[in-house]
Amino acid sequence: MSWIPQIIFAVILFLGIAYFTRNIRKIVRNIKLGKKIDRTDNPGERWKHMTRIALGQQKMVVRPVAGLMHIIVYVGFIIINIEVLEIIIDGLFGTHRIFAPLGSVYDFLIGSFEILALLVIVAVTVFWLRRNTLKLSRFWYPEMKGWPKKDADYILYFELVLMVLFLTMNGADYQLQQMGADHYVQAGAFPVSQFLAPLFDGLTEGALVIIERTAWWLHIVGILIFLNYLYYSKHLHILLAFPNTWFANLKPMGQFNNLESVTKEVKLMMDPDADPFAAPDPAEDEGEPEKFGASDVMDLNQVQLLNAYTCTECGRCTNECPASQTGKKLSPRKIMMDTRDRLEEVGKNIDSNNGEFVGDGKQLLGDYITAEELWACTSCNACVQACPVSINPLSIIMDMRRYLVMEQSAAPAELNNMMSNVENNGAPWPFNQMDRLNWKND
Amino acid sequence: MSETITVPTMAEMAAQGKSPEVLFWVGCAGSFDDRAKKITKAFVKILNKAGVDFAVLGTEESCTGDPAKRAGNEFLFQMQAVTNIEVLNAYEIKKIVTACPHCFNTIKNEYPQLGGEYEVVHHTQLLTSLLEEGRLQIEGGKFKGKRITFHDPCYLGRANNVYEAPRELIRKLDAELVEMKNCRKKGLCCGAGGAQMFKESEPGNQEVNIKRTEQALETQPDVIAAGCPFCNTMMTDGVKNKEKEGAIEVLDVAELIANAEDL
Numbered sequence A: 001m002s003w004i005p006q007i008i009f010a011v012i013l014f015l016g017i018a019y020f021t022r023n024i025r026k027i028v029r030n031i032k033l034g035k036k037i038d039r040t041d042n043p044g045e046r047w048k049h050m051t052r053i054a055l056g057q058q059k060m061v062v063r064p065v066a067g068l069m070h071i072i073v074y075v076g077f078i079i080i081n082i083e084v085l086e087i088i089i090d091g092l093f094g095t096h097r098i099f100a101p102l103g104s105v106y107d108f109l110i111g112s113f114e115i116l117a118l119l120v121i122v123a124v125t126v127f128w129l130r131r132n133t134l135k136l137s138r139f140w141y142p143e144m145k146g147w148p149k150k151d152a153d154y155i156l157y158f159e160l161v162l163m164v165l166f167l168t169m170n171g172a173d174y175q176l177q178q179m180g181a182d183h184y185v186q187a188g189a190f191p192v193s194q195f196l197a198p199l200f201d202g203l204t205e206g207a208l209v210i211i212e213r214t215a216w217w218l219h220i221v222g223i224l225i226f227l228n229y230l231y232y233s234k235h236l237h238i239l240l241a242f243p244n245t246w247f248a249n250l251k252p253m254g255q256f257n258n259l260e261s262v263t264k265e266v267k268l269m270m271d272p273d274a275d276p277f278a279a280p281d282p283a284e285d286e287g288e289p290e291k292f293g294a295s296d297v298m299d300l301n302q303v304q305l306l307n308a309y310t311c312t313e314c315g316r317c318t319n320e321c322p323a324s325q326t327g328k329k330l331s332p333r334k335i336m337m338d339t340r341d342r343l344e345e346v347g348k349n350i351d352s353n354n355g356e357f358v359g360d361g362k363q364l365l366g367d368y369i370t371a372e373e374l375w376a377c378t379s380c381n382a383c384v385q386a387c388p389v390s391i392n393p394l395s396i397i398m399d400m401r402r403y404l405v406m407e408q409s410a411a412p413a414e415l416n417n418m419m420s421n422v423e424n425n426g427a428p429w430p431f432n433q434m435d436r437l438n439w440k441n442d
Numbered sequence B: 001m002s003e004t005i006t007v008p009t010m011a012e013m014a015a016q017g018k019s020p021e022v023l024f025w026v027g028c029a030g031s032f033d034d035r036a037k038k039i040t041k042a043f044v045k046i047l048n049k050a051g052v053d054f055a056v057l058g059t060e061e062s063c064t065g066d067p068a069k070r071a072g073n074e075f076l077f078q079m080q081a082v083t084n085i086e087v088l089n090a091y092e093i094k095k096i097v098t099a100c101p102h103c104f105n106t107i108k109n110e111y112p113q114l115g116g117e118y119e120v121v122h123h124t125q126l127l128t129s130l131l132e133e134g135r136l137q138i139e140g141g142k143f144k145g146k147r148i149t150f151h152d153p154c155y156l157g158r159a160n161n162v163y164e165a166p167r168e169l170i171r172k173l174d175a176e177l178v179e180m181k182n183c184r185k186k187g188l189c190c191g192a193g194g195a196q197m198f199k200e201s202e203p204g205n206q207e208v209n210i211k212r213t214e215q216a217l218e219t220q221p222d223v224i225a226a227g228c229p230f231c232n233t234m235m236t237d238g239v240k241n242k243e244k245e246g247a248i249e250v251l252d253v254a255e256l257i258a259n260a261e262d263l
């Protein structure tokens, strides 16, 4: 009979991991709907960038208080998860505190986990207060209504509950150890949970065991739920921040890509030897001509889609955006959230149509992101600079503008004027190119 | 003004079989916009004084294509780029200086892939190197002790990480460089980039240039210094909107130097 908990544990663990794997697969498949882009140059620089930005959280400490607390939660959370390893082994083999023989090292580990857990509880509480009572403007934009707001709070509750369970488990364990209860070896240091003793005052050994076991089970089940919650949450960034920073754009921010499809056509137009009526090279003819710019998520590249899944919805970008700051409809955070929402919609469509996307009469442009938002951007790169995980909302805005202009001729009238001036006079204003040097004699 | 500026063109130079040390890319604003033309002249005066061997393309210059590209018209951009590159390559240009961060960014970053590889510097960078080489001396002159704040152009700062060259020049004027709370990497856009210069802004509750001007005014400057003709226009309009044009000047860094020297 003593096997039963182990079997239950193995089943729960398997289900948790299997479901998580399924979700990750879905993310990878959805990202692959995007266009290929080569971001593997300069691997050395990329590893460094990832270490600095994702691991070292360099951009987070730009706001020192929030940054420090974020690092506490992050480090705390990761390190405490070493404990999960022990829990898994104990759960599968019916042992208790399998690492106890490590002696003083074990004491040190458990002791530091406890201190971190306490710090995480403090930081999470401050984060909650900041989000809900301080009314920082970036947490209250329209795109944060509904699920995104709840999501942010749920994560904080989750972390709080997990930490409290961890400390309760240890606190009860410590009492049991002191009672010399069977099975409960003397191991670990409990700098925080020892203060929970008054709560357990007068409880019988049996009751303590129940408390300890309950907290232990809830803790590990909670972690598995958390792992699977990620897919539905902005919290995915704790995993995706790493690949996302690795694949980040390392070129100067002002350098926008030159569309190769356009280069081909321009070269052809400018080449005096080219025969404009020649039959297209059959090798190059792949059916449909390539679409210029992006109107839906499949037109974006894979890094842009990875960006969308990585976005933490922190709003640092929107906070720095000159358009957002002056009341325009554009919010770079919303661009990323819309991209993710549409990508998820497309993913679900594929799931329910046996692996193939069936047109749903919707697209990213218009149904999610409006032209008004796109035209409000000054291409200033403040959003790119501000993003703590190297996301580039501007590149999506540019690709969608390209679609509006090159596929739909839908630029604002004044811009059409400007462009026809450039085309005809070589300047954005209606001046004659022959007058270009007149300033010399003015 | 005492007008004795020398502005050789590439065509003239080539006819004499000469090639200049550097090509001055004037840009559309610098060629046609009344305010920006003054910046162009100020810069030329400094080049003349320092004895820099330069030339301009004159009527052979055309828009880099930046505003078309940022508006989404990649076709028009590449047509402009390819045409310009042909001209530049025909003259075997090696080094280009420009007073416009948009031209600077486009030629430096987006032309190489299309066959145009040059060493491109912003005019503030060229001026600092002239100082270092001792070809140019700057004295405080009329800006000594004045409070000057520098507005970072997005396409110079964040886009290309040039933050120090303009500041170094301002410090050389014995002026007091006062920073806005949003400066360098965190600098706020003037509102002109991304082709916004050529259109009305979308509905909102404020114009971006007014917001930026307010930030500049917080530093209580005598001069707002700019390094971009478009920023210059935006900040000048902002100062006018705040009815401060009597007290505060908006000047390009090149103008600061030329004025200090009474060129």
Ligand code: SF4
Residues within 6 Å of the ligand: A317, A320, A321, A322, A323, A324, A330, A331, A332, A376, A377, A378, A379, A380, A381, A382, A383, A384, A393, A394, A397
């Ligand atoms: S680049 Fe566009 S979206 Fe990003 S901060 Fe600037 S104006 Fe806003």
Ligand code: SF4
Residues within 6 Å of the ligand: A310, A311, A312, A313, A314, A315, A316, A317, A318, A332, A333, A336, A386, A387, A388, A389, A390, A391, A393
């Ligand atoms: S794009 Fe970056 S800065 Fe903006 S909300 Fe997402 S994570 Fe935050």
